[in-house]
Amino acid sequence: MSRNILVPIDSSEQSREALDYALTEHAEDDITVIHVLDPAEQYAYGGVEGGMVNHEAIQEQRRQEAQQLLAEATEQADAHDVTIDTEIQTGSTKRAIVAYADDHGMDHIVIGSHGRSGASRILLGSVAEAVTRRSSVPVTIVR
Numbered sequence: 001m002s003r004n005i006l007v008p009i010d011s012s013e014q015s016r017e018a019l020d021y022a023l024t025e026h027a028e029d030d031i032t033v034i035h036v037l038d039p040a041e042q043y044a045y046g047g048v049e050g051g052m053v054n055h056e057a058i059q060e061q062r063r064q065e066a067q068q069l070l071a072e073a074t075e076q077a078d079a080h081d082v083t084i085d086t087e088i089q090t091g092s093t094k095r096a097i098v099a100y101a102d103d104h105g106m107d108h109i110v111i112g113s114h115g116r117s118g119a120s121r122i123l124l125g126s127v128a129e130a131v132t133r134r135s136s137v138p139v140t141i142v143r
Helices: 013-025 039-044 055-079 093-103 118-124 127-134
Strands: 004-008 030-037 084-090 108-112 139-142
Touching: 004 013, 004 093, 013 030, 013 055, 013 108, 013 139, 030 055, 030 093, 055 084, 084 093, 093 108, 093 127, 108 127, 127 139
Parallel strands: 004 030, 004 108, 030 084, 108 139
Antiparallel strands: none
16 A cells, blocks of 8 residues: 655755665655745745835745745656645745645655754754654655
């Protein structure tokens, strides 16, 4: 019986490696790839017109980037001859991943880690660590 595997991705090499791991190790399972649009990260983008922040333009740009990431994930899956489902979620990245896993009956999460240690890990936090702590299902962290 196949299991439901969740693979959150961003634009990092680590998330591509996590997806590659999932495609290799869980090729017979149902794999869902998600990208989370975190509104808190919106201010890292430009989108300033005449001194005003154009929130709609920023959101549209981020949605297009997310769609491109998911298209690349689909191509990566096609190269492994595996079919995947893709989703875009909105919210706090850490919470959205765990909530998606709970709400959609996921059996396992495979997530990439940036491998930070020491002060940078404490200051920047770790999505992989938070997901591991909060998840009700097993999590594999790929470095």
